[in-house]
Amino acid sequence: MVGITGPPGAGKSTLVDAMALALRQQGKTVAILAVDPSSRITGGAILGDRIRMQQHHGDPGIFIRSMATRGSLGGLSRATADLARLMDCAGRDYVLIETVGVGQDEVEIAGLAQVTLVVLVPGMGDDVQAIKAGIMEIADIFVINKADQPGADRVERELQAMLSLGNGHVPAILRAIATEGAGISELLDAVNKSGESRNVARFSPVSIDHLGIAVPALDGAIPFYQALGLTVEHRETVATERVHVAMLPAGDSRIELLEPSAPDSPIAKFLEKRGPGLHHVALRVPDLNAALERLKASGAC
Ligand SMILES: Nc1nc2c(ncn2[C@@H]2O[C@H](COP(=O)(O)OP(=O)(O)OP(=O)(O)O)[C@@H](O)[C@H]2O)c(=O)[nH]1
Ligand SMILES: [Mg+2]
Structure with missing residues (x-):
């Protein structure tokens, strides 16, 4: 332009x-x-x-x-x-x-x-x-x-x-x-x-890999994103995290919908406390260890 x-x-x-x-x-x-x-x-x-x-x-x-x-x-x-x-x-x-x-x-x-x-x-x-x-x-x-x-x-x-x-x-x-x-x-x-x-x-070297969004039920949330033109790339259940996940690519990034698979799971607790919405932002960095070192050195975490 x-x-x-x-x-x-x-x-x-x-x-x-x-x-x-x-x-x-x-x-x-x-x-x-x-x-x-x-x-x-x-x-x-x-x-x-x-x-x-x-x-x-x-x-x-x-x-x-x-x-x-x-x-x-x-x-x-x-x-x-x-x-x-x-x-x-x-x-x-x-x-x-x-x-x-x-x-x-x-x-x-x-x-x-x-x-x-x-x-x-x-x-x-x-x-x-x-x-x-x-x-x-x-x-x-x-x-x-x-x-x-x-x-x-x-x-x-x-x-x-x-x-x-x-x-x-x-x-x-x-x-x-x-x-x-x-x-x-x-x-x-x-x-x-x-x-x-x-x-x-x-095009900074750091980009958004995905946004994690907590929802009470995948099937209830997916149609909203589909109506916006996104499609579900894959679904899986992560047993260790007790969560059902649906990944929807959005441009260079993705939206990850997270549904609790057990009442005491981290996502269930998040929903209870804060309601549905943004749960985490995952940034993609070229070198994870270097990024962690920089964060520590800067005193930011
Ligand atoms: N001598 C000369 N005249 C030019 C040149 N470029 C444009 N003109 C003349 O300048 C006049 C205005 O040109 P436009 O392209 O309409 O100018 P504009 O900036 O778009 O004008 P507005 O959209 O009305 O603000 C026209 O008569 C063109 O022929 C140039 O390089 N040399
Ligand atoms: Mg003009």
């Missing part, structure tokens, strides 16, 4: 189109979601987006939707976030989300997207200073679009000066001429690189 934001008219839509075109040429599937503040619907933004959609019309590899922010001032339309996630889950290789401005919407997008692009243009002058507060934290990549126009050097200098005051997070600065498709392949390389480093950070 890639968020694209920047001031009105910076060329975001043109840039998104150029990126989508290049991605399609690489055989990737794309979803484009454009968030239009409601007040601008009559201002031609939607019309512009409609026109550009025709370029991709008939290509099933590109899904395009323009969405209004539905009046929730500063709030990225919930529907957009849901749709972006849906497109991601549906296996779209890239979900490009365009928003205008630098506000709450963009911060929300940054939370949703793996990579956030902030599009700037020459001639912004002091505007770079004016918008810095909001974008400093969220930008992974700054794109100086309309680099065919005078003043690109100046924007870049101002940006660099601004970033040098930053706190270690150093976004890339790239130039593009969206209307000519110039700088797009470099931009996509930077997007992929940034996305990969995010994913590495996301």
Whole structure:
């Protein structure tokens, strides 16, 4: 998921189109979601987006939707976030989300997207200073679009000066001429690189192996999880623990339902004391002994 934001008219839509075109040429599937503040619907933004959609019309590899922010001032339309996630889950290789401005919407997008692009243009002058507060934290990549126009050097200098005051997070600065498709392949390389480093950070070596949930009866609890789309991988009775167990895979993790098989079992006591619910969280670590040593050394247990 890639968020694209920047001031009105910076060329975001043109840039998104150029990126989508290049991605399609690489055989990737794309979803484009454009968030239009409601007040601008009559201002031609939607019309512009409609026109550009025709370029991709008939290509099933590109899904395009323009969405209004539905009046929730500063709030990225919930529907957009849901749709972006849906497109991601549906296996779209890239979900490009365009928003205008630098506000709450963009911060929300940054939370949703793996990579956030902030599009700037020459001639912004002091505007770079004016918008810095909001974008400093969220930008992974700054794109100086309309680099065919005078003043690109100046924007870049101002940006660099601004970033040098930053706190270690150093976004890339790239130039593009969206209307000519110039700088797009470099931009996509930077997007992929940034996305990969995010994913590495996301995949910490410690993960949740399973969540143990105490229930009075497996047969009573399983239909709830089945209705959510989970399936029972296996069932067994662990005699030593006096417990009936059902394992339901959920993503990279699993849910373990635990039913007491005897009235004085640990799970029976847990149910008596606390009622049904989360009984334990099992974390998977690369090296159990090392993890235990670290815990002891830290004084955490
Ligand atoms: N010279 C030049 N013009 C460009 C470039 N990229 C976009 N434009 C033009 O800038 C204008 C605005 O482009 P859009 O892509 O609609 O900009 P936007 O940021 O999506 O605008 P809003 O969604 O309305 O905020 C259009 O007339 C584009 O043709 C560029 O690299 N160079
Ligand atoms: Mg646009």
